[in-house]
């Protein structure tokens with residue numbers, strides 16, 4: 001018989017006769033407490049391999065052990081757990097519960113619910129502690145997971161990570177580089193057990209919106225959303241953005257150092273008296289001062305970069321240069337707090353926190369907990385919005401077409417559930433596989449005088465006429481995502497260029513150009529828009545005029561002293577000016593540097 005290879009932590013250690021027996025034996029010993037509970041074994045008979053893992057970094061999860069389809073975690077255990085007579089660790093030690101890693105899971109057959117164990121045809125090895133334990137931390141915050149398509153749940157867990165909320169209750173003492181805060185966070189009306197048990201309701205990151213599912217004059221096409229302006233004015237989705245700037249008084253070799261101070265006129269790069277008007281005698285700005293883009297926060301001067309030879313005639317003392325800390329070129333706000341301290345090396349340093357209130361505006365992103373994200377396209381006047389017979393005006397309107405194709409039935413179920421909760425005053429449970437049921441919500445709605453399906457007759461705010469459609473309206477938890485237009489909006493006419501290529505810089509933070517990529521370039525070529533192509537690629541980018549020798553084709557030079565142009569290779573005087581992109585000139589230089597001699601053949605010589 002072919003022998004089975006045994007690996008410990010991925011390293012081959014030897015052969016054995018029967019891999020299955022080894023795996024079974026090790027597992028038995030682990031359950032009896034003879035081996036550490038952190039050891040995992042996986043046997044792959046087809047591959048003739050056994051893997052024993054004991055190392056760190058494996059994601060492991062607890063499961064109830066079964067023996068002949070009977071849970072090792074008995075009723076007796078559960079009673080003791082309730083009386084707190086037995087701890088989790090003891091249950092693991094007794095072999096009732098064990099932790100499996102991804103590799104050992106390959107050898108298991110896990111029942112989701114105790115009901116499945118009644119099927120004697122199947123031999124299960126483990127039982128899930130709770131069916132919702134198959135989900136991760138982020139996706140178990142999604143209510144009614146089982147009613148949605150898996151990719152949507154995945155998207156929803158991504159959105160949850162991007163949502164604004166109360167990330168820490170001591171935010172005013174902290175100094176993160178960037179911080180986002182939601183003004184009035186609310187706990188969701190429909191929530192899951194995980195949300196409750198993790199205490200996430202204390203750090204909520206969303207609000208319960210009244211949402212109507214209807215199109216509004218084409219303003220909410222596709223994933224655009226229409227939001228009630230009055231709701232925004234009352235603080236819906238309002239958030240704060242905090243940015244911490246820091247400056248340090250550095251020491252340089254030679255005993256020189258930076259200084260926090262208001263720079264004087266003689267300082268190199270002096271910005272003018274207005275720029276420093278808000279600074280105090282220490283060169284620092286004060287709290288609650290309004291700052292705009294490029295406002296100076298900390299006045300600072302540094303010693304000159306290069307030491308000058310001091311001649312006898314030089315009366316001038318050292319010329320310090322301006323190196324103040326300013327607000328970013330595309331941000332503004334109010335100074336929140338100022339902290340002064342010392343670095344480990346004893347240098348003085350300051351941290352300035354700037355705060356800005358971000359009121360939701362056109363272009364800001366919102367998402368429900370079902371992967372249904374949308375961008376505000378219109379802040380509608382409340383008077384123009386449709387209303388119900390009770391006078392309820394929706395906070396937000398999504399397009400009905402967002403639902404069928406995405407198959408996020410949970411979205412509708414949460415709207416229904418939360419609407420029922422608002423009427424009967426009881427929070428609803430959306431835990432996966434065992435949450436509250438649709439029928440209960442319908443019952444609640446019926447008892448409070450609403451249609452069990454959640455739809456209502458609405459009246460057009462503009463004309464006042466009844467709308468001849470049943471409009472689904474309910475309450476649902478929405479999250480404001482941190483993709484704010486105010487932090488993304490960008491345009492440029494002229495601006496800085498890169499030193500190496502002479503092309504415009506990249507990125508909003510560096511006042512960069514808007515990229516005209518390969519695909520856009522191909523469009524211009526396809527349309528035959530040659531002048532536009534030349535304008536984009538040369539004139540508005542890295543245009544340069546180089547001298548080229550008409551005889552040998554190499555780049556020529558201009559001797560400024562003699563005011564003469566000549567070719568350094570063939571010494572010819574037949575020199576022509578050629579317009580090209582600087583990146584091309586750079587390519588010629590790089591070719592020369594690896595021993596290739598590029599020559600330019602000139603046509604149509606002027």
Ligand SMILES: [Zn+2]
Nearest residue numbers: 549552567570
């Ligand atoms: Zn030449």
